[in-house]
Amino acid sequence: MLFDLHPKIELRELFGRGTEVEYIIQQVISRNWVIISGQRGIGKTSVMKVSINELRRRNSTDGIYLNLRGVKTLRELLSLLISEINRNKLFNIFNVNVNLNFGPLGVELKRGRLTVQRGLLELLLSINRDMVIGLDEVQELSPVSKPLLDVLGNVFMSNPKVRFIFSGSYVGLVKALLSPKEGSPLLGRPPVEVRLRPFDKITSINFLKQGMMELGVDFENNEAEEVVNKLDGIVGWLTLFGNNYAIRKLNYEYSLQSTIEEGKRIMLEELNHFLEGRNRELYLAILSSLKVTKRWKDIKFATSVKLKRSIDDKEFSSALESLIKYNFIDKIKEGEYQITDPILREIDFDHVGRTV
Structure with a gap:
């Protein structure tokens, strides 16, 4: 199933x-x-x-x-x-x-x-x-x-x-x-x-449709497209949505919102595991900055503003590299970065330190 x-x-x-x-x-x-x-x-x-x-x-x-x-x-x-x-x-x-x-x-x-x-x-x-x-x-x-x-x-x-x-x-x-x-x-x-790469849009929609068909659940094309636009081609999140909607019988809006909220809890657990023994404030400031900008120098500037201190280039680059290696962010091209996971992009990193 x-x-x-x-x-x-x-x-x-x-x-x-x-x-x-x-x-x-x-x-x-x-x-x-x-x-x-x-x-x-x-x-x-x-x-x-x-x-x-x-x-x-x-x-x-x-x-x-x-x-x-x-x-x-x-x-x-x-x-x-x-x-x-x-x-x-x-x-x-x-x-x-x-x-x-x-x-x-x-x-x-x-x-x-x-x-x-x-x-x-x-x-x-x-x-x-x-x-x-x-x-x-x-x-x-x-x-x-x-x-x-x-x-x-x-x-x-x-x-x-x-x-x-x-x-x-x-x-x-x-x-x-x-x-x-x-x-x-x-x-x-x-x-x-x-x-392993995320599914493309067509494969993601087909995954949702086939899963719904297995369970005899009707699912509209526009709903499938909205889910994929929100969750990308990450099969774990698509599966969680399908479970909420087709098995637990939650309504469409609540299924999607529940998937995002549960996904945020899972990603926060993963992020906290990664942050053990690391400079927590620096990494969270970088992730928060990545929600509004992509260029290296702009991320670094925004991070410095959030931390209220200057950051050494070597320290900043090392932190970026660690986030890439742990699959939290991607290097799109030379000098540009983005948060990898659609659920991770939903997290308010400015408040993670106080709530977790």
């Missing part, structure tokens, strides 16, 4: 991303690793889950999906990986290993035998069947980029049966994966990037 709010698992449930899924499948079968990129709500998780499921169905490739939201250490990653292996009952994919226990409750590492980094590596190197591991929101592991890259580089060289699909923003670990520097264990072996 198109308007189900959960990430899609089956290919038949996924609208408008068949080409991307087929490409990912072919890359994984060819033993390439893949990174799925794109802004929030664009469908990265659904594309990842469907790709893993299709690889399992068509190619007998075992697969697990890990949501890394809030996972900051290798220990947490290792624990989550073992938990998912056991939950999926993948007990027969390992070679015999003196550092692994295989019991009635599943797989576990023998206590005290290994460091966490070595334990993660041995677990991955012990896999003896084709296996794809989806790491969603992988930028969360940026604080442990160096040891994790060492593990991944070793796995890439030593165990081609294990393949990874990553998703995340272009910062930290993702940047190190896509653009490995001199001395990186993945230099010359970067994953293939699959960037």
Whole structure:
């Protein structure tokens, strides 16, 4: 069902991303690793889950999906990986290993035998069947980029049966994966990037119409156009609107307004997560300025006025770059920028600091 709010698992449930899924499948079968990129709500998780499921169905490739939201250490990653292996009952994919226990409750590492980094590596190197591991929101592991890259580089060289699909923003670990520097264990072996773009207007309208048709709900063309004009081609917001209107049976105006308000809450949560440990006032002032101007020098001037202080060019450019890498803003052309998400543009950034 198109308007189900959960990430899609089956290919038949996924609208408008068949080409991307087929490409990912072919890359994984060819033993390439893949990174799925794109802004929030664009469908990265659904594309990842469907790709893993299709690889399992068509190619007998075992697969697990890990949501890394809030996972900051290798220990947490290792624990989550073992938990998912056991939950999926993948007990027969390992070679015999003196550092692994295989019991009635599943797989576990023998206590005290290994460091966490070595334990993660041995677990991955012990896999003896084709296996794809989806790491969603992988930028969360940026604080442990160096040891994790060492593990991944070793796995890439030593165990081609294990393949990874990553998703995340272009910062930290993702940047190190896509653009490995001199001395990186993945230099010359970067994953293939699959960037998901918003649907165009016609595809967005067709998505709404097909979802309504599934549920036997009449929907006027002018209403579909208004929804798309408000929400752009962001499939997450279109799905939320469809759920409000066709499943929850809210009236049209309230469905659209509820979608915008709920979307604002979601985007504020995402923004606050991004702002942890950063200069909150600076970033909010930049976003507020971007609602009224696009040019670099005008954004910088407006930001300085809001902050009531001058801003160093380097500090300002670095903040802009971070917002781009986390998919909050786009660089339209040289020297011009805009807020990416239509819902994000609805937020009053001048009051975020006091209300959240």
